[in-house]
Amino acid sequence: MKIACLHTAESNIAIYDAAAKALGLPADALYHHVRADLLFAAEEAGGLTPDIEAETASVLQYLAQDADAVVLNCSTLGPAALLAADTSEVPVVRADGVLAQNAVKAGGKVVVLCTTETTIAPTTRLFEDAAKTTGADIYVRLIDGAWTLFRAGEQNAYLARIAEAAKAAYREGARTVVFAQASMTAAPALLGEEYALPLSGPAAALEAAMTAVVAS
Incomplete structure (x- = not known):
């Protein structure tokens, strides 16, 4: 099984590799492709534009040509995964989409923490849509x-x-706390034992990709 991962930060490669190892995937199961310029462009534009979305989708479709599944690991660029999936012959997984579905399962107050301003709008739409169920x-x-x-x-x-x-967020009564970006994944190590572990996307995204490959 080969899963291609599109990142916008080099540092997220190690995070995904660690998640893959924990899931028992072989060391060569993941292929990483970094396009930091796409996030920089979105930040300069104040958010995801149609042109940036189209370019991101094009990259995802390119990666899909030599993979069993593709994971988009950027919440700002997230909507491009749906665009790419329309014409891809392999599953295209939106990491924050999987995260949103997992986060709302228990209902109650869900606090989604973000560190980049450009992700606020797409993340809000995504989680509010998931919460409707x-x-x-x-x-x-x-x-x-x-x-x-x-x-x-x-x-x-x-x-x-x-x-x-x-x-x-927990002190204010959150049932579930979510880290919207993969770069946040190591922060739970700084929480005390009295706090529940926040949800993060890498492991969930890879599990979804593995499941989608088996089902396809």
């Missing part, structure tokens, strides 16, 4: 200043800020 209450929040830390390479400070935001 369970009645979950969705609250999407931007962690102020976190993305500046990430861009500056201050990973420890970045993760610490995320962890504090997660603690605050």
